[in-house]
Amino acid sequence: MKELSDLNHCSQDEFVAALANVFEHSPWVAEAAAVLRPFAGIGPLFAAMTAAVDRAPHEALMTLIRAHPDLANKTQRATGLTAESSAEQDSVGLDRLSDAEYEAFERANSAYRAKFGFPYIVCVRRHTRDSILRDFERRLPNDAKAEMRTAIAEICRIAALRLDQLVVSDDRLPVHGRLSTHVLDTHSGRPAVGISIELTELSELGTSRVVARALTNSDGRTDQPLIGGRPVPIGRYELMFRVGGYFAGRNVPTSDPPFLDRIPLHFSVSDPEGHLHVPLLVTPWSYATYRGS
Template sequence: MTAATHRLTDLNAMPEADFVAALGAVFEHAPWVAAGAAARRPFATVQALAAAMRASVEAAPEADRHALLAGHPELAGAAARAGAMAPASVAEQAAAGLGRLSEAEHARFAALNAAYRARFGLPFILCVRRHGRASILRSFEARLAADPESERRTALEEVFRIAALRLAGLVTGEGPLAVAGRISTHVLDTVRGAPAAGVAVELHEVVSATETVPVARAETNAAGRTDAPLIGGRPVPVATYELRFALGDYHRRLGLALPEPPFLDVVPLRFGVADPEGHYHVPLVATPWSYQTYRGS
């Protein structure tokens, strides 16, 4: 079930108890963060509200900040498998594909969770909506080598990222949070010197050398673009992606005399995303015999 959204003006005006009820789950099991922010109202922008919630955490006693970190669930951990997580965490881990792991993958996460907890005494915290599965594992392994003090700072920053995405989904108003990225494309037919309409496009996330996961499918319109971004309105998870363009089918529909099989049938473009809030425009400039790409805008 999707949580109800609230207008910032309404949040500014409502009683403190209602404000806390509306935003108490933004920080995992820590409604005291919303209570601290309530005293700083009114907020002119959603960004100001987010800053007040962050300030509430930063001003809290160390014991409260430790409890905030300790209250987060492990990734693909026992609470996840038992269905005992908060609804927001369930949705976030599911969106990252952590609910569809094989037994071998579960075992790998279990080993990493245990190693991290043994080293730092806390669950590993990562804003998984900003990462693909391969990136989650890379982050897990890299952060195991950190020193405890810097790792606590990193974990708290990840808590703020998680909270920002939750807040962005709950509150509408002036000054929204910049938490979304985009992947988009267009196709140019350089033989005709025109946009290529009707090209089937697929976007896949590359999970490993042997596994890809479909993310989106679309068809180019008269402008050679898809009607909407292939990913939009949310962070683009850090990952390697592959765009697949059905170029052979497009040229067949134009009535071009092609050999069978055609020299270019399905054209793959593999690229990496390192900035979840960035715009990655990946066009295809093509003929029946050649193609090129670049990062556009």
């Protein structure tokens, strides 16, 4: 990672080299920003880059869009993506799709390319595989003009996340969300300590996968957010709380087998940059949850 102050004072070539792939294969965006240095923060730097994109002629934008790979395309993966693209696609599991998922992505990519003549682009770090496929379905009926706008908007989201990972600054781009929980034991009126929690990303087409595990601490919370320091991918999730062992360990009288043992909460994330708090209020005989803040 680079300090913003270093980027403000290095040579123009060094600046462009450092930020060349913030916009995929498009160093001209960094070049346009370089002459506006120094920047007071990463916010103004990013604004300068997106302003350059906004001012760019139609042909340049089309080239920028076409510089992006297809999602989950095995041939392209073999011949080489930028490191950034590769890491992004891997983060959402596009490198380990089930056969059914792979076919669904292939079909969607082909249909999209056939209609619009450019690749489908989405900021994958804000998504799960399921929500990407739904996004495909939703965008395919659009006209080319609207899709071009959407593609540029997604490219800017990708760029913001790349910049956030490249540059250290006192200010932050608003690209991180947070998913947190809290377990209140309303049987004893205390935070529930030591509850084992598992967060699973649910998938309809492919395989659901555990994305976080944690234990509640002395305040009934987890030491780290379940997801934090990055967007919370749009999608469906399960939070599983093991309360049976917790109450048994406190010698709370219960039935045999206990009425409640493993409690699953299913919910969706719709705002990757927001803070979603999903608490559990629980006794051996009841529980409640809500979207908190």
